[in-house]
Amino acid sequence: MATIHQVAKQAGVSVATVSRVLNGQDSVTAKTRIKVEDAIKKLNYEPSLLGRNLRNSESRLLLVLLPNISNPFYSEIINGIETTAIALNYNILLCETDTNAERENIYFDLVRKKMADGIISMDPAVNIDTLVKLAENHAIIQCSEYAVDSGIPYVTIDNVSAAYRAVKHLIRIGHQKIALINSDEKYLYARQRQLGYQKALEENDMELEDSLIIHTQGLDFSSGQQAMKKILMQEERPSAIFAVSDLLAIGALKEIHSQGLRVPEDIAIVGFDKIAFSNMTHPTLTTISQPMYEMGKTAAEMLVKKIQGVEVESIILDHELVIRESTLG
Amino acid sequence: MATIHQVAKQAGVSVATVSRVLNGQDSVTAKTRIKVEDAIKKLNYEPSLLGRNLRNSESRLLLVLLPNISNPFYSEIINGIETTAIALNYNILLCETDTNAERENIYFDLVRKKMADGIISMDPAVNIDTLVKLAENHAIIQCSEYAVDSGIPYVTIDNVSAAYRAVKHLIRIGHQKIALINSDEKYLYARQRQLGYQKALEENDMELEDSLIIHTQGLDFSSGQQAMKKILMQEERPSAIFAVSDLLAIGALKEIHSQGLRVPEDIAIVGFDKIAFSNMTHPTLTTISQPMYEMGKTAAEMLVKKIQGVEVESIILDHELVIRESTLG
DNA sequence: ATTTGTATTGTAAACGATTACAAAAAATAA
DNA sequence: TTATTTTTTGTAATCGTTTACAATACAAAT
Secondary structure, three states: OOOHHHHHHHHOOOHHHHHHHHOOOOOOOHHHHHHHHHHHHHHOOOOOHHHHHHHHOOOOEEEEEEOOOOOOHHHHHHHHHHHHHHHOOOEEEEEEOOOOHHHHHHHHHHHHOOOOOEEEEOOOOOOHHHHHHHHOOOEEEEEOOOOHHHOOOEEEEOHHHHHHHHHHHHHHOOOOOEEEEEOOOOOHHHHHHHHHHHHHHHHOOOOOOHHHEEEOOOOOHHHHHHHHHHHHHOOOOOOEEEEOOHHHHHHHHHHHHHOOOOOOOOOEEEOOEOOHHHHOOOOOOEEEEOOHHHHHHHHHHHHHHHHOOOOOOOEEEOOEEEOOHHHOO | OOOHHHHHHHHOOOHHHHHHHHOOOOOOOHHHHHHHHHHHHHHOOOOOHHHHHHHHOOOOEEEEEEOOOOOOHHHHHHHHHHHHHHHOOOEEEEEEOOOOHHHHHHHHHHHHOOOOOEEEEOOOOOOHHHHHHHHOOOEEEEEOOOOHHHOOOEEEEOHHHHHHHHHHHHHHOOOOOEEEEEOOOOOHHHHHHHHHHHHHHHHOOOOOOHHHEEEOOOOOHHHHHHHHHHHHHOOOOOOEEEEOOHHHHHHHHHHHHHOOOOOOOOOEEEOOEOOHHHHOOOOOOEEEEOOHHHHHHHHHHHHHHHHOOOOOOOEEEOOEEEOOHHHOO
16 A cells, blocks of 8 residues: 555655645646656555545544434435535445434544544434534534524424424315324424424314324334324224324324225325335325435535534425325325 | 643643553553543543544444445344444444445545445445455455355355245245246346246246246336236236345235235235335235344454454355245135 | 746645653562 | 662654645746
8 A cells, every 4th residue: 555655756756746736736737747647556546534634634524313224214315415425525424323322422422533524413312412512512413303492503394384284184185083193202393293283183173182192102113003003992083194204104004904994095194204115005105295305415515514614504494295095085 | 622642741641641541551550540531531632533543544434335225125234234333343334326336436435545444345236346356455245245256255145045935935825827026137136036936936847937027127116016017917917926125025016906906815925135114014025034134243243354354254144934914825 | 147036846744643662660689 | 778670651753644834946037
């Protein structure tokens, strides 16, 4: 492995000149540039990022914090982050916390120890106090899930109005008894989406029944399935379900089918996120579409700006209601 | 941000001593150790990995190459890799190539430029020549998909016998006309699984019909859906489908339902991979289970060994046939 | 030919850690 | 006490870059 010194020697110039060629500075004569380039080729030289990064005091790595990589909701966001990062000459360090504080701390340490230049946090279960403290000295952006008063910029959608629209849609097509499958209320998005649900009901003079609101532990299929089981054990079953994530909705769908009921004839369902699967279920799932790629892209752009010392403002992106088979007729 | 020099000054010792404390060397007196630890605390010092990594000529980052993060098949493998990596004090750089050579090269550059200490390649579409050349100077392990004669160690399952078992199962429950939804034959696993399919048919004196073998472009739902559409357009339809991935199988399932047919009564289906979603379809999917977590774990362990200069042998792990509703009765 | 100004190149000091080796301090032996 | 050994600490080089500043080369002007 050649170093810049060997290249300099080979080319008969100084290391400074080699560095200049490497960084495309224009103060180098064509003749010397060629000498250097020849030497580089001859020695098969690759500049070490370890040396460069130390000198520049940067890692050009962005840390992306998320609870779980297997939740497809994040896939497209990550795609947006990664594509944008690469375009800006950064790379991303994808970090699954698994809602595990110890793991989270290992990743935070990477930032404290300069191995990452900033953080995009998408983990609803993140330790917000630690995050805020970290934000004093490091660039941080919240994506999708956020803490309002943390002072840390975020990019997200309006969860209240998104949920409102979803439930409104169910009401419009005639449903009078609508259940909510929500996740844990300790998460902001859960509270916000429940607010939207309540708002829609109240606006239409429908009664808010506690028994129609189920809170799940996790965000996976089986949580949705269990929630639906609980709902179906009640004497008078609802005619529609609003689940705060597609994964939960698909689990619910599974349980409905298992009990021999039909969707949407017996029970209609609306999900949230528009993950790829939601179009592969039978019936296909009505859902709220978040601009995931754009969220990722925006978050990455904001973070890089922040790293460069530019102040950034939080951004709220648009969402969309996608009507499909699970709420037909 | 304090440096090791400031800590040394604050503690009234030399940087060497601070470094010794940092690295837990035992040649430091309790008294000085405490002085140093106090200084560290007082200055809120965090050692810079940029400095350390340059000095140690390592990044302690493992590059994980995969075609697409949204394919859930990889989720559990990644989990295995990451958990193992962290235990060994490494972190992972998750890199989606999107089957894009340019992207791939950006990631390879990270290794060439010392920003990653090794590669776990899971990308079937990887440029194998480049990979082999890179393997001359860098630690590389292939996971799941591999090139036999590349000389690069791999960890995988026996795809031929796995496919054989899947098809054998269909034959045993009485199917005489079994279609294969395969991906592109340029991939080794595709050829291997097709081999297993053929072996099972031949062993049971069943005719190999070209029209029953469909090759798809991609590995997503819609590829499976389109493949199934082609199959159902034929005059005499098969009574069972073997798809080389659950995603394809689920797409096929979707199309079968769309045409008003039932699974498994009209057509039975077997998938491959046992992704989480395969248990959420209606009916649930019979599939081949790969030991994904263990594959990831093994690959990470092999890679770290390789980085440390230890020679490693390729490993073939066990698979399992998981019989569920889609091949019942 | 000399001066002046500009364009190009080189020297050497960073960046922040680790570590071989030397030096000092402490412990043991004589 | 002094000599010897062992333990603890310090000095300074090193990892591989970038870049301020100094030095040189070259061109234009006198």
